[in-house]
Amino acid sequence: IDLKNVDVQYVLDIVKFDDVEFGGLATGKVYLKNILNQPDLKTRLSVHRFAVNKGLMGEADIHGVWDNDLPGIRLHADIAEENLSRTRVTGFVSPKLKALDLRIEADSTNLDLLNPYFEGIFSEFDARANGLVRLHGGFKTLDFEGGVRVKMDTKVDVLNTYIQVRNDSVHLRAGEFALENARIFDREGNTGRVSGALRHTHLKNLTYHFNIHG
Numbered sequence: 251i252d253l254k255n256v257d258v259q260y261v262l263d264i265v266k267f268d269d270v271e272f273g274g275l276a277t278g279k280v281y282l283k284n285i286l287n288q289p290d291l292k293t294r295l296s297v298h299r300f301a302v303n304k305g306l307m308g309e310a311d312i313h314g315v316w317d318n319d320l321p322g323i324r325l326h327a328d329i330a331e332e333n334l335s336r337t338r339v340t341g342f343v344s345p346k347l348k349a350l351d352l353r354i355e356a357d358s359t360n361l362d363l364l365n366p367y368f369e370g371i372f373s374e375f376d377a378r379a380n381g382l383v384r385l386h387g388g389f390k391t392l393d394f395e396g397g398v399r400v401k402m403d404t405k406v407d408v409l410n411t412y413i414q415v416r417n418d419s420v421h422l423r424a425g426e427f428a429l430e431n432a433r434i435f436d437r438e439g440n441t442g443r444v445s446g447a448l449r450h451t452h453l454k455n456l457t458y459h460f461n462i463h464g
Contacts, residue, residue: 251279251280251281251282252279252294253276253277253278253279253280254277254297255261255275255276255277256275256296257274257276258272258273258275258276258278258297258300259271259272260271260275261333262461268398269301270303270392270452271302271303271304272297272300272301272302272305273299273300273301273302273312274289274296274297274299274301274310274313275297275462276295276296276301277295277296277297277298277340278293278294278295278298279293279294279295280292280293280295280313281293281434286436288318289318289321289325290318291314291315291316291323292314292315292316293312293313293314293315294311294312294313294314295307295308295310295311295312296310296311296312296349297310297316300329301363301367302363303362303363303364303366304362304363304365305359305360305361305362305363305364305365306331306362307329307331307333307335307337307359307360307363308329308330308331308332308334308335308336308337308360309329309330309332310327310328310329311327311328311329312325312326312327312330313325313326314326317342320344320347321344321346321347322342322343322344322345322346322347323342323343323345323351324341324342324401325339325340325341325342325343326338326339326340327339327409328338332361334358335354335357335358335359335360335378336358336359336360337354337356337357337359338354338355339352339354339355339377340352340353341351341353344461347388348359348388348389348390349386349387349388350385350386350387350388350389350392351384351385351386351451352384352385352386353382353383354382354383354384354385354396355382355385356379356380356381356382356383357380358378358379358380359379359380360377360378360398361375361377361378361379361402362375362376362377364377366454367450367456368448370407370455370458371406371408371445371448371456372404372405372406372407372409373404373405373407374403374404374405375380375402375404375405376402376403376404377394377400377403377404377415378400378401378402379398379399379400379401379420380398380399381396381397381398381399382396382397382398383395383396383397383398384396385445387452390452391452392452392453393425393452393453394422394427395422395423395424396422397419397420397421397422398417398419398420398422399417399418399419399420400417400419400420401415401416401417402408402414403416405423408422409417411436412437413434413435413436414434414435414437414438415429415432415433415434415435416433416435418432420432425448425451426448426449426450426451427447427448427450427451428446428447428448429445429460430445430446431444431445432445434462435444440464441464442462442463442464443462443463443464444462445460445461445462446458446459446460447459447460448461455463
């Protein structure tokens with residue numbers, strides 16, 4: 251099957267993976283046979299302006315191979331913004347199990363994809379990350395684990411104040427994104443320290459508790 255400028259969200263809607271919004275135009279080839287018995291599927295796609303939750307990730311080169319033992323698709327993706335970022339993704343997606351397990355290597359990766367989850371807490375959120383993250387779980391019960399170093403500029407809505415994190419660690423554990431004595435700055439150059447966490451239930455029902463001191 252030859253694809254040319256196919257909307258990737260349309261493809262993912264077919265397998266009802268709709269808790270995360272994807273964008274981009276896919277071009278490439280899909281090889282498929284024995285679909286009713288033991289599927290044999292291989293694909294290589296180039297996705298122009300690949301985006302997650304409207305956050306632009308870059309140009310994507312995606313390889314996929316069907317694994318009957320899972321059953322699901324083993325993926326390798328290389329996503330790049332020219333001279334700016336690179337993100338590598340490996341793992342699997344199983345439409346039958348409605349689950350995934352992905353290892354994400356971030357190198358200045360755009361974090362705009364988190365904007366929908368931070369609504370009402372942060373706004374004008376602009377951040378990039380370096381590190382290693384695992385995204386796993388059912389399509390409706392996704393969670394993160396790992397650690398990244400983050401550069402972030404955002405408005406804290408409840409304080410009506412802009413803060414920056416210039417290069418500090420964020421710890422991703424089941425149900426939370428945690429900061430531990432991270433250094434923060436405001437736009438006047440004042441500094442402080444913050445500890446606390448954003449807590450969530452599979453990326454829904456976010457709550458937060460932070461202690462900030464000068």
